[in-house]
Amino acid sequence: MMMRQRGLTLIELVVSMVIIGIAVVGILKVMEITTRHSADPMIQHQAVAIAEAYLEEILTKSYDAGPGTGTRDQFDDVDDYRNLPDTVVRDQFGNAIAGLGDYAVTVAIADTALDGVNVKRVDVTVTHSTLVNMTITGYRADY
Template structure:
């Protein structure tokens, strides 16, 4: 459209130039790379952290239960009796074989009864197994004497395997006092 002087005004088209489109795609590409390399892996780390927390819950519940039991079948449940070991001359009930002394899971009464406990074992006073309560997790309990000659300390090892196959080991030492 001509103005008063007769010059034509250039017509301005709305849109993007090729250079603007290329720069825009580069900015979007850099943003996507940053998201995939920094932000998205955080979700995997968060899941691993959650699995470790659940692993600690499982191991802690098993350890607390074991810790509340007496040292040995022949040790007085209320304490006060001499410790059973080779030094005192009192024999422990399971010097060569650790594990349940014929009790059912709900009546475990000493530390070594838990030797061999696994995810297929039922939980205390429950019909539910550890595998049902903690799906995807495996648990294994091993009880051994720290020194087989004195038998004054038992090493309790709880291995928990997370769903991502990470094995986390928890240990406690129970003395015969």
């Protein structure tokens, strides 16, 4: 009894290699995109933490204690932070924080009123070389 041989033709082999090649390229592309953006959540989380720290520091100061002078550790009211540009993230004493050199912070303060109460709107914007600006806002009331 003669057994019939089974196998693949050359055309079938070439077609399957092309299909497998396309699939591998697609998988590698997805992995490359995922790897490239894997640090984004960490950068965003750090930016939020920095912005919240600045906002908390500012909002704990008095509404208005008169014209401010001096260094950051001498700031005693919200207006002292007006137009504060920190090209390097700093603590409340003005010391640069190691490891956060890629971030920059700006503070904008605007006088406004909410329901007849004088408030200062505080916008803290944190930027990073690979992140669009992230801004958080808080209000300090004159009570």
